[in-house]
Amino acid sequence: MNEPIALTRVDIREVWPKEERNFTPWMADHVEILGEHIGIGELSAEDTEVSISGGRELDVLAIDANGAKWAIENQYGEGDxxxxxxxxxxxxxxxxxxxVIVAENHKEEFIAVADEWNRYSESYGEDGIRLFLAVIEAWKIGDSAPGFRFRLVAGPNEWKVDARSRAANSASKAAKAEACKQFWSQLLDPLKAKSPLFRQIGPRKGTYIDITSGSCKYQIWVKSDSCHIQLRIDSRDPGENHGLFEEIERSRDSIEQRFGDALEWKPSEGLQGCIIRYDVEGSPGLKTPEGERPPGIDKLVDTVIRFHDALDPVVSKLE
Known part of the structure; x- marks a missing residue:
């Protein structure tokens, strides 16, 4: 008789060794999963390490489907x-x-304060600032690679019980999905006209599209007002990811010379795949009016093709 496979908790430092270097960038790339796990709807990252007067920096600034801003602060250890x-x-x-304050644990006294804060906040309606306390956990089954989850421990009551809010959230998700599909349709036509690489790709309802499959995926991401392109190296094996990343980075100078600009090289020591990224200045986003997108789309199309052509001589040999 087979023994049951054990589910074991993993120290998050084994997945993301350093909070600032590993966890915060990973949070920014997975903020939509935070929203999903704690039931607050879709979020997308706008910026990280956002400077505030007084010399402080917010870890992640995100926006929801309605364009409202969310402050996300994370820390290792217990919330303080x-x-x-x-x-x-x-x-x-x-x-x-x-x-949203994300930590490994939150004291009962802070949970009580958060509940009281939210009761006062709700009395101010839309003007009140809501407070969420969430826990980050990593787990593995047997010898598998670690998985993760966010768990909500405190939040305002209207997120839990207001059916109208849930219906509105569902409607906003549908509207965003339709906006994404329309955006990709507008972008893919000129991409397909310029390169056969895109001919099998159809419009998506999400905020990114994979251009290729396999351990090394070329991706295009759309945000509210711009796009970025990236090569995501994710074989689900952190060691293999780093090996592939290092092989590609050995040709960094020649890659950037072919591309014509510096790229952002982001290795990872945890669950997040390694990333080679480029923010396309002047590219359009979901909130850019359809009629104003063509110049930015032309620039994005040329940049995507140039990005692929610069990396592919190295990546194709590894794949």
Missing amino acids: HDHFTRGLAYAVALKCRAV
Whole structure:
């Protein structure tokens, strides 16, 4: 008889060794999963390490499907007074809709304060800043690679019980999905006209499209006002990811010379795949009016093809 496979908790430092170097960038790339796991709807990252007056920096600034800002502050260990009050100060300074504080654990006293804060906040309606406390956990089954989850421990009552909010959230998700599909349709036509690489790709309802499959995926991501392109190296094996990344990075100078600009090279020591990224300045986003997109789309199309052509001589040999 087979023994049951054990589910074991993993120290998050085994997955993301350093909070600032590993976890915060990973959070920014997976903020939509945070929204999904704790039931607050779709979020997308706008910026990281956002400077605030006084010399402080917010870990992640995100927006929801309605365009409202969310302040996300994360820390290793147990949630403390400093991050608690800092997160609220950031939300006030940046005029955020809500604050999410992510930690490994939250004390009962802070959960009680968050509940009381949200009761007062709800009395101010849409003007009140909501407060969410979430826990980050990593787990593995047997000898598998670690998986993760965010778990909500405190949040405002209207997120839990208001059916109208859930219906509105569902409607906003549908509207965003339709906006994404329309955006990709507008972009893919000129891409297909210029390169056979894109001929089998159809419009998506999500915020990114994979141009290729396999361990090394070329991707295009759309945000509210711009796009970025990237090569994501993710074989689900962190060691293999780093090996592939290092092989490609050995040709960094020649790659960037072919591309014509510097790229952002982001190795990872955890679950997040390694990334080689380029933010396309002047590219359009979901909120860019359809009629104003063509110049930015032309630039994005040329940049995507140039990005692929610069990397592919190296990547294709590894794949």
